[in-house]
Amino acid sequence: MSSTDDYKVPPLSWPAIGSRADSFRQQFGLHAFPEVPVIELIEQVLDLQLNLVRFDVGSHHEMGRAEGYTCPTGKFIMLREDVYEKACAGEGRARFTAAHELGHWHLHTNVPLARAKRGDGTKPYCLAEPQANQFAAQFLMPQSFIYASDREQDLVERFGVSWDAAHHRLRYLRKNGRL
Template structure:
């Protein structure tokens, strides 16, 4: 959604949102978020949330999953869903990213507007950055991983090394 800008949110605000979301889901002390199971939990308990698994050919190459923010419907490629079921960090994070879009835009209703042509997208206004930031904070609790190295974070939280390292670098 590069042509949209969203009301500005800082990492600290999105971290707090991720913490609250964990609390609501009873995941406060859970190092490893059961992200696949969460899709079904959210479908039942979160109004407006739905998802489907589609054959890989149904989405363009390079797109692993997508969220329709008008309907709250998340579409996930079959290979990504299977990867996440098998514990693959990158695929688990892809699902968290889409849930991030749903939480920020559909559930919290952060205001979205069409970007003016040529207008610069600042990081904090970028819906893609916000979803990525939320997903990282949600999957890798700063509170629970405060004393861990990136490799330990990667193993404990079921995320890729690069995602673990990114959060490690941005934890302050």
């Protein structure tokens, strides 16, 4: 998918997505921990223990520019090999990519999809990519562990995310009066 391609999905508000991400954390006993082991959750728990989704690692040749892919029917989540290796090593951007794909799986499995182009007037809360980003942000950086005095570097260290992800999360929370 190019940077301007997306899919229209049923609308979900950011607070509703945040609630679903928090509930997902709770369901797997992760609500008490700031940093979640997202790769282990997908690979070891959801795939190997519960057999809910198959986790695959794809080659550069197979995936091209796509860093991750989630089957619309929920059969599998795939990360490109370099993204998987970086996520396993704790690199923040790669961890966000894994959480983003988890968001697609959790939010968009078996929902109606229609092709869309960013900038075509479709509201972000009706697009798959912004929804998955919002899920990943809330899943990796729950508001319950973020304080008004926090700066980006605090979130980077607490949650194992990139500076950019931390910046966007703080900006969202402050803009919406949640800090």
